[in-house]
Amino acid sequence: MLNYNVVVIGGGPAGLAAAIEAKKNGVDNILVIERDRELGGILQQCIHNGFGLHEFKEELTGPEYAERFIVELRNMGIEYKLDTMVLDMNQNKTISAINSTDGFMNIQAKAIVLAMGCRERTRGAISIPGARPAGVFTAGTAQRFVNMEGYMVGKKVVILGSGDIGLIMARRMTLEGAQVQAVAELMPFSGGLTRNIVQCLDDYGIPLLLSHTITEIKGRDRVEGIVIAQVDEKFKPIPGTEKEFECDTLLLSVGLIPENELSVQAGVDMDRITSGPIVNEAMETNIEGVFACGNVVHVHDLVDFVTAESRRAGASAAKYVNNELKKEGTTLKTEGKNGVRYIVPQVVRPENIDKTLDLFMRVDNVYHNVEMVVKIDGKEVKRMKKRHVAPGEMESVKIKKEDLSCADGSKIEVYLEKEACLKKEVYLEKEGA
């Protein structure tokens, strides 16, 4: 049996930040377990710029952002194991893992940080009809092939889903000489950041078809064409609107799901909306001493937010190991309503808050000119005007510690209130110059 104070599962941005922060908070004997051949996680394949604006006040590429943390981790002498797969963990915080040099390992941890990230939804998850020819990739897989392994995945491409990875791959494939025919999006708005629509689609004249979906994939051995149709409000294809695009490749950018097989097996309580663990203000799950951070908790749109959240998890894990995390006192619950789809953390113990509590949330639709209201125990504590909110852009709210002094079991509610009229609008309609 190997013994560590803190074991971090996952060596991506979340795991790196958590491990470094745990060390900075006075804990030694930390292990990071990574299943890939190097640290850095998915950042290593995200070679585009735009990372680190909050964290470093400069625009870095994914590998650059990762390298800064990898170098810091190494300089601190934090131990890590690559090419290592965690097979199982349990409520006693015993982990079993395997790799080709150490063989099978049993590892006992005082605290565990879950930082396994997320994975892409595939063709199976959205049930596209038709044959199963070669040439259908998730956008992230294509990104890894093109940016790391050096393989081009196709010449004529159609993309389904307008998440950020799909948009960024539209530009990447175009730069590498492919012809991107169209990006189809089921919803009446894009799931990606608006700046990505501008610099990845508009720059290269790639059409974005909102309220459209794929009704057929043509081809037997290799994709030969894609049929795209418009959908009605119930997302049902409208007959007669079908258009065929000749192509050899289909990229799917249809959502990310937190990767929680290990967590569920160990008995971690999950949130049905985020598909991640239910966590408290310390990013601790229902299993004492098991923390979670990054995309394994909820899918973030900026890595800077992942880093901030993971630092909280790492610092909390250190506090837990040093017996400084407070369990007594009141416990509050958060609840998103009226347009607010979910809030992380779901549980708050004011005793552990230093100055302010940060709540992170996503809205369920595109809204213009609304007010975001925070109520604790029925009493309004905060109100913010929002010109524009969208599901693709995470919102956050800071609450002062003194506002949190209320009875055990109280609710912190966040919801949207209409200013003039709560209008669901299709954005991007009027944009583009």
Next chain:
Amino acid sequence: MKKHELVCIVCPMGCRLDVIEEKEKYTVLGNKCPRGKDYGVKELTNPTRVVTSTVKIEGGLLNRIPVKTNGDIPKDKVFECMKLLDKIQLKAPVKAGDIVLKNIFNTGIDVVTSRSM
């Protein structure tokens, strides 16, 4: 007077800009930071972009290494820049920030590696 509606791409905030053009003078509205103002004017007069891509590398962990322009280059030179990158072959080890191509198109901008390998 002409009004242009733009989305700022400088940072993930994605501010919605109104750029008012009057006798070759530009007024930017809606930006939350000074960089948005610069972007609004530049986008209408001389649009530029940062290019990120990969080049071949020998003897590294991978066959490709990511590179970027260390500043923005004219938008119409992006594909030309990609062509230059096609011809490059590096040898490991390299450090992040090593110069791959110096002063491309006389812009004063270099192409540099964006990771160590």
